[in-house]
Amino acid sequence: MKPINVGLLGIGTVGGGTFTVLARNEAEITRRAGRPIRITRVADKNIELARQVTAGRAQVTDDAFSVVTDPDIDIVVELIGGCGIAKELVLKAIANGKHVVTANKALLAIHGNEIFAAAHEKGVMVAFEAAVAGGIPIIKALREGLTANRIQWIAGIINGTTNFILSEMRDKGLAFDVVLKEAQRLGYAEADPTFDIEGIDAAHKITILSALAFGIPMQFDKAHVEGISRLAADDIKYAEQLGYRIKLLGITRRRPDGIELRVHPTLIPTKRLIANVEGAMTAVLVQGDAVGATLYYGKGAGAEPTASAVIADLVDVTRMHTADPEHRVPHLAFQPGSVEDIPILPLSEVETGYYLRLRVEDKPGVLADITRILADQQISIDAMIQREPGEGESQTDIIMLTHITREKNMDAAMAKIEALPVVKKKVIRLRMEELG
Numbered sequence: 112m113k114p115i116n117v118g119l120l121g122i123g124t125v126g127g128g129t130f131t132v133l134a135r136n137e138a139e140i141t142r143r144a145g146r147p148i149r150i151t152r153v154a155d156k157n158i159e160l161a162r163q164v165t166a167g168r169a170q171v172t173d174d175a176f177s178v179v180t181d182p183d184i185d186i187v188v189e190l191i192g193g194c195g196i197a198k199e200l201v202l203k204a205i206a207n208g209k210h211v212v213t214a215n216k217a218l219l220a221i222h223g224n225e226i227f228a229a230a231h232e233k234g235v236m237v238a239f240e241a242a243v244a245g246g247i248p249i250i251k252a253l254r255e256g257l258t259a260n261r262i263q264w265i266a267g268i269i270n271g272t273t274n275f276i277l278s279e280m281r282d283k284g285l286a287f288d289v290v291l292k293e294a295q296r297l298g299y300a301e302a303d304p305t306f307d308i309e310g311i312d313a314a315h316k317i318t319i320l321s322a323l324a325f326g327i328p329m330q331f332d333k334a335h336v337e338g339i340s341r342l343a344a345d346d347i348k349y350a351e352q353l354g355y356r357i358k359l360l361g362i363t364r365r366r367p368d369g370i371e372l373r374v375h376p377t378l379i380p381t382k383r384l385i386a387n388v389e390g391a392m393t394a395v396l397v398q399g400d401a402v403g404a405t406l407y408y409g410k411g412a413g414a415e416p417t418a419s420a421v422i423a424d425l426v427d428v429t430r431m432h433t434a435d436p437e438h439r440v441p442h443l444a445f446q447p448g449s450v451e452d453i454p455i456l457p458l459s460e461v462e463t464g465y466y467l468r469l470r471v472e473d474k475p476g477v478l479a480d481i482t483r484i485l486a487d488q489q490i491s492i493d494a495m496i497q498r499e500p501g502e503g504e505s506q507t508d509i510i511m512l513t514h515i516t517r518e519k520n521m522d523a524a525m526a527k528i529e530a531l532p533v534v535k536k537k538v539i540r541l542r543m544e545e546l547g
Contacts, residue, residue, distance in 0.1 A: 114147035115429045118178035118209075119169075120200060121190035122155045125214055125241070127164045128414030129188065129421045134168070140422065144429040148422075150188075154178045179204040186428055188421060189213040198222055205229045205237070210432070212424040214241035214417060220315035223322070223329040227442045234436040238424035243316040244269055246416030247409040248423065249395045253323040254444040260399030262324040264364040266377075266546055269316045271391035271411045272307040273339050273359040275299045277376075278389045281347050281356065287340060299391055309338035310359060310374040317361030320395070321372050325365055325453060326445035330372065333455035337375035346468060346539060349510045350378050353494055355466075355543070356386040362544065369456040378466050378512075378543040385546065396546060404546075459519040464493065464543035467511045469528065470536040473500045477533045478509065484531075488524040490516045506535055512543065 119126055130150055133140065141147045150168075154175035155161040161171040172178065179187050179200050187204040189211060191197045197218050202225075204211050211230070213219070219226065219242055230237045240250045244267070253262070268274050272294060279290040291308065294300035306312045318331040339359050350357050355378040364371040379386040384406055388394040393411030398404050410416035431439050443450060471477050482492065493512045500507040513521075525538050 112146040114149045115144070115185045115425075115432065116152075116183055117148060117150045117186045117188055117425065118152045118154070118181060118184040119150045119188045119190065120154050120175050120178060121192070122153050122157075122161045122164050123190065124414045125417045125421065126153075126155070126188075126190045128418035129190070130164055130169075132415055132418045133422055133425075140426060144426045146429060148425050148429055152178045152181060152184060175200050176203065179209060180207050184209060185432065186210045186212060186425060188425070189215060189218075190421070191215070192217070194218050194221055198226075201226060201237075202229055205233050205235055208233060208235060210236045210238070210428045212238045212241075212421055212428065214239070214421060216242040216312070216315040216319060220318040220329055220331040223319070227447075230442065231436075231447050236428050236431065236439060237442055238428055239319070240424050241417050241420035243319055244393050244395055244407070245409070245411040245413065246419040247393065247395065247407045247411065248420070249320070249407050250323065251423070252397070252405070252407060253320065254440055257397065257399050257402065257405070258444070260401045262365065263398045263400060264362070265317070265320050265324055265395065265397050266385070266544060267313075267317065267320065267361045267395035268358050268385065268388050268393050269361050269395065269411065270307055270310075270313045270359060271393050272300045272304065273310075273313070274388065274393065275391040276308070277339065277342075277347070277357060277359065280342075280344055281351065284344055284348065286344055287342055308340050310336045311338075313359060313361045314374045317363055317372065317374060320361070321363035321370060323444045324363060324397075325370055326443065326450050327370060327453050328450060330455050333372060335373040335375065335458045335461075337373075339376050342376050343539070345508075346466070346541060349468065349496060349508075350466065350541075351381075352496060353510070353512060354381055355379060356381050357541065358386065358388070360544065366456065366462075368460070369454040371461050372455045373458065373461065376541055378541055379546060383546050459517070459522065461518045462515055463518070464515050464545070465513045465521055466541040466543055467513070467525075468539040469509045469511075469534055470506055471509055472533040472535065473505055473507045474533065480531055480533070481509070481528055484527045485513070485524050488516070488520040490514070490520060490524055
């Protein structure tokens with residue numbers, strides 16, 4: 112049978128891995144796809160690198176637009192990244208009737224609505240398994256495996272860099288800045304780690320998962336995004352004493368009045384499997400009404416794990432290449448006409464438990480004043496630690512865990528607590544999720 116011809120845009124880490132795995136497992140992939148899948152053209156600004164990787168097995172160019180307009184190319188794989196030239200190339204490929212496979216989470220989270228609409232109009236597929244959690248097939252699980260379920264919530268450790276940093280901070284008791292430098296030295300963190308450590312990368316991914324879970328448009332601009340750069344080693348230690356681990360979670364939850372969409376450091380009970388995901392590994396926990404909780408775990412980045420997802424998409428597109436567009440799996444799991452513009456809730460309406468650390472004067476009546484303020488906002492305390500002050504110290508830390516309340520109630524309580532003369536620093540607040 113005639114091979115499927117693929118044009119590869121970008122042959123860096125993931126592009127190189129895709130080319131290597133596709134060649135190494137060609138016979139097995141052909142058996143599964145029903146016809147050979149061959150990368151026949153590669154576009155990259157680094158022509159020499161592209162020639163080294165392809166070793167004469169594909170035509171190499173530095174003109175990506177010549178690939179997306181080539182009439183002999185059936186599928187375009189976009190691995191350039193970013194939202195500039197990548198967006199132009201993807202839309203141009205779609206306009207030219209090409210199917211698209213992409214690992215570009217930022218592009219989809221920000222411009223996905225436009226891209227999927229263009230693909231639907233043209234009758235082509237856009238596949239994006241590699242855009243979230245690398246080699247873990249979470250997109251396929253949400254689009255196909257869990258279609259019988261009304262998804263209730265998703266919580267994911269979906270950035271390996273931050274999970275590595277938090278694991279090292281917990282294991283070694285080191286400060287964030289020290290561990291970040293080590294992560295950069297080992298290659299887990301970029302020279303400019305902002306997208307990872309400030310939660311932006313995780314927010315792109317949870318935006319995509321939220322759209323798939325609830326049948327809503329991509330709404331990255333409405334996500335609450337908070338990273339780990341201000342997280343203190345003391346809070347990791349105190350959380351551990353209380354039976355919790357701190358992870359950077361992407362969370363999306365269906366509520367009667369809208370959808371929660373947020374990324375932030377989160378306390379999780381140590382007894383949960385997801386709390387024990389360590390190092391650069393990633394995991395996604397999905398709660399469905401019929402199936403209950405399902406956990407997806409594995410490598411979220413790297414050349415070959417991500418290539419695994421890219422090639423899985425190539426096989427899917429190849430299988431469905433000649434199918435009637437109306438009978439393919441919809442891009443966002445729900446039929447295009449059934450996507451609903453359900454509101455994303457503002458952070459003030461989010462409901463969760465809280466971890467609070469207060470620096471206070473060590474004197475009688477302090478705790479009573481604080482608990483009275485919390486009670487006035489209908490916030491009840493679940494657990495507490497009061498650290499014994501050292502010899503000669505006049506201040507101490509009080510650590511509290513609260514039951515579930517609304518963020519706006521906690522905001523009001525914190526403002527009043529911080530106004531107390533006995534409270535010496537801003538209150539440290541972290542959110543908690545039981546994930547039960």
